[in-house]
Amino acid sequence: MNIFHDIYGYIFIFHIIMVYNFKIIIEFFSFFNLLFKIIIGDMWNIIIYNDFKQLCFRDLIDITLANFPLL
Structure with a gap:
């Protein structure tokens, strides 16, 4: 159990x-x-x-989890 933990x-x-x-990491x-x-520009260009410069990947994760809670 300790190994899995x-x-x-x-x-x-x-x-x-x-x-x-x-x-x-992305900017590096x-x-x-x-x-x-x-990819972001083609998918969510208007939104x-x-x-994009002020948007972090953490915000994208929050948006994705909010829109797709079952994933």
Whole structure:
């Protein structure tokens, strides 16, 4: 049980780190930054493309979880 608890703890900590640092990671990799901007611009151009600079990935997760609670 301790092994599984440690594994889930590491997964949870890694999830927290990825969620709060995703904007920095995306801006660090310029190719993924461009790809992500193209995807967001094509999908939600009218909604959030103008405010993409101020929008964090954590907000996108909140929007996705609010719209798709079963996922």
